[in-house]
Amino acid sequence: MTIQFRDETFRDDYTFRNSRWAIERFPFPFHEDSFMYSVNMEQHRGGPAGSVYEKRFDVDEHYVSEMRDRALVLAEDPLRCQSLPHMTLAGWDLLELIMVAKSEDYPDLFQLHRDGDRWRWVNRPLGIDDTFTFLDDTTLPHGPMEYITRQTQGDFCVLDQRDDNLWMDAGMVTTQADWSLDFDLGMNFFEWHAPVPKAHEMGIFQRALKFLLNIQQGAPARRLNWTMTVNPLLDTSPENYHRWGIQKTTLTPENIGRKQHLRVELQTFFRLPRSNALVFPIRCYLCSFEDLTTVSKWGRRLHRVVRDLPVELATYKGFVDNRPMMLDYLSQFDDGLPTSPGIWPDLETEPPLRMG
Amino acid sequence: MTKFDFPPSIKSRPVWGTLQARPGRHHLFVADAEGAQAILDVATPDLMAGSHIIYVPRGADHADALRALEPAQFHEGPSYAASVPRLRRALQDAKMGLQVYLAGTEGVMGQAMAEAVAAGIPHTAIQTEHRGSTARRMQCVHCKGITEDVETDPFVCAHCGLNLFVRDHYSRRLAAYQGVRVDAEDHGNVPEPRGIYE
Ligand code: HEM
Numbered sequence: 001m002t003i004q005f006r007d008e009t010f011r012d013d014y015t016f017r018n019s020r021w022a023i024e025r026f027p028f029p030f031h032e033d034s035f036m037y038s039v040n041m042e043q044h045r046g047g048p049a050g051s052v053y054e055k056r057f058d059v060d061e062h063y064v065s066e067m068r069d070r071a072l073v074l075a076e077d078p079l080r081c082q083s084l085p086h087m088t089l090a091g092w093d094l095l096e097l098i099m100v101a102k103s104e105d106y107p108d109l110f111q112l113h114r115d116g117d118r119w120r121w122v123n124r125p126l127g128i129d130d131t132f133t134f135l136d137d138t139t140l141p142h143g144p145m146e147y148i149t150r151q152t153q154g155d156f157c158v159l160d161q162r163d164d165n166l167w168m169d170a171g172m173v174t175t176q177a178d179w180s181l182d183f184d185l186g187m188n189f190f191e192w193h194a195p196v197p198k199a200h201e202m203g204i205f206q207r208a209l210k211f212l213l214n215i216q217q218g219a220p221a222r223r224l225n226w227t228m229t230v231n232p233l234l235d236t237s238p239e240n241y242h243r244w245g246i247q248k249t250t251l252t253p254e255n256i257g258r259k260q261h262l263r264v265e266l267q268t269f270f271r272l273p274r275s276n277a278l279v280f281p282i283r284c285y286l287c288s289f290e291d292l293t294t295v296s297k298w299g300r301r302l303h304r305v306v307r308d309l310p311v312e313l314a315t316y317k318g319f320v321d322n323r324p325m326m327l328d329y330l331s332q333f334d335d336g337l338p339t340s341p342g343i344w345p346d347l348e349t350e351p352p353l354r355m356g
Numbered sequence: 357m358t359k360f361d362f363p364p365s366i367k368s369r370p371v372w373g374t375l376q377a378r379p380g381r382h383h384l385f386v387a388d389a390e391g392a393q394a395i396l397d398v399a400t401p402d403l404m405a406g407s408h409i410i411y412v413p414r415g416a417d418h419a420d421a422l423r424a425l426e427p428a429q430f431h432e433g434p435s436y437a438a439s440v441p442r443l444r445r446a447l448q449d450a451k452m453g454l455q456v457y458l459a460g461t462e463g464v465m466g467q468a469m470a471e472a473v474a475a476g477i478p479h480t481a482i483q484t485e486h487r488g489s490t491a492r493r494m495q496c497v498h499c500k501g502i503t504e505d506v507e508t509d510p511f512v513c514a515h516c517g518l519n520l521f522v523r524d525h526y527s528r529r530l531a532a533y534q535g536v537r538v539d540a541e542d543h544g545n546v547p548e549p550r551g552i553y554e
Binding site: 079180182183185186190191192194200240241245321 | 366367368369495497498500518523524525527528529530534536537540541542543
């Protein structure tokens with residue numbers, strides 16, 4: 001299908017909306033009626049046609065507006081994109097990975113013409129047509145990682161692998177769930193995960209790291225992660241938390257359906273060929289409670305997950321104060337019927353809500 | 357003098373050790389204030405014969421005791437910042453196998469460690485020992501300004517004036533803990549400051 005790119009904002013007047021198409025392909029992160037941290041990783045080898053898993057780098061109706069939002073964040077705070085000096089080669093690896101994948105997966109939107117080291121990159125949605133020399137930094141307007149990630153939805157962490165650990169030595173981070181690249185730059189896997197409750201004690205990070213260290217080129221992996229955001233604000237950064245934190249207190253029983261968003265990250269992991277670095281794209285999808293609950297299975301399940309989530313997780317994810325209001329709202333969509341296993345909406349087979 | 361027992365914390369928070377003389381011909385010590393005591397505890401004439409000590413008293417009076425150890429080189433700096441060019445020079449001259457020892461406050465150890473790491477010494481090869489004040493060096497995550505010697509939680513950012521709470525999340529690269537606006541979700545509601553470890 002051809003994508004109709006929306007002209008919308010993720011700040012101030014918040015004109016972001018999801019089409020019916022985007023709602024039904026939303027990566028709902030709960031495969032059962034409860035949630036706890038786990039080593040939830042699987043191979044990233046496509047998925048159902050039209051789903052966010054199908055392509056290596058999903059492009060959707062929010063693409064053009066998300067890239068405009070990223071440019072605004074970077075203009076205000078260039079430290080959201082940083083790369084330690086030894087990471088430039090990994091940046092080229094990433095540029096190649098994305099250009100090749102996007103031009104193969106979306107040939108009507110992106111084209112890559114390669115003649116030896118002379119590369120021509122055409123990005124139709126953003127109106128870009130650039131020719132440059134591969135591996136020559138002076139031929140691009142930004143460093144290679146910044147250049148390509150200004151044109152790709154989602155945040156990117158580029159991890160150097162050494163001493164049996166991963167090191168956050170480069171990144172483009174403007175749509176983060178409240179963590180700071182500038183602060184975490186140079187940390188290892190256990191250090192940047194330090195603030196997460198419970199998962200260290202559960203052994204999750206040890207096992208996850210072992211898995212990641214062994215990811216091979218051409219065999220990417222993925223997982224989903226989630227949190228809650230009031231208003232469709234992409235830039236929930238600690239840097240700007242002194243400005244946006246107060247928005248959490250603007251929820252009312254009348255506006256919560258429109259304002260409260262489930263924020264889901266599709267996280268993927270790719271080994272890079274020349275640098276042996278690992279790239280970790282973190283793609284953020286937002287969906288309002290009002291839209292989510294139009295899918296009867298998701299409405300039932302979201303209520304149960306939010307209700308039963310351990311308080312440490314609700315606190316860490318920053319919605320413990322709003323949880324009672326969320327539950328008041330969500331309980332209308334839970335008629336007690338069982339739900340089918342798995343994350344998919346199952347629109348054909350799940351019964352509609354029994355109003356009661 | 358008894359050493360402060362830091363409570364258990366998260367994995368980004370540094371864990372300080374106890375200095376031990378290591379074999380080698382070249383030794384670099386950086387210490388502030390009560391950190392001098394940790395050097396006095398490990399010093400031997402042999403060790404001192406190959407040692408360069410950079411000491412910032414910050415009101416403490418241990419300089420003469422350190423001088424009396426007769427290290428190969430001794431420098432008393434009026435502040436840590438003033439000592440940095442000399443520290444960089446010493447690290448630049450570093451011979452293979454240079455042993456680095458840091459002692460004193462977290463702020464000075466953290467900054468000197470960042471210099472040593474920048475000079476190519478792995479952080480795991482650097483010895484540390486905390487002595488004296490438990491004040492923290494804090495980065496304001498909002499304005500990026502550093503406030504030195506923070507003893508209370510919350511505290512006022514010395515740069516932008518926001519009231520910040522003190523996290524345990526620590527960056528070795530910045531040699532600082534993270535400070536985050538405490539009243540972001542309820543403007544003006546700032547709790548009474550208390551000692552960080554109270
Ligand atoms: C190498 C790639 C990865 C990077 C760069 C990364 C980065 C991060 C960061 C920056 C945070 C926020 C921590 C904070 O509060 O400051 C986080 C949270 C978390 N990470 Fe990772 N992570 C990676 C891989 C993984 C993997 C493979 C797992 C597998 C289990 C995982 C599990 C988690 C969990 C459970 C949280 C808490 C999220 C929440 O409850 O909202 N991470 N990660």
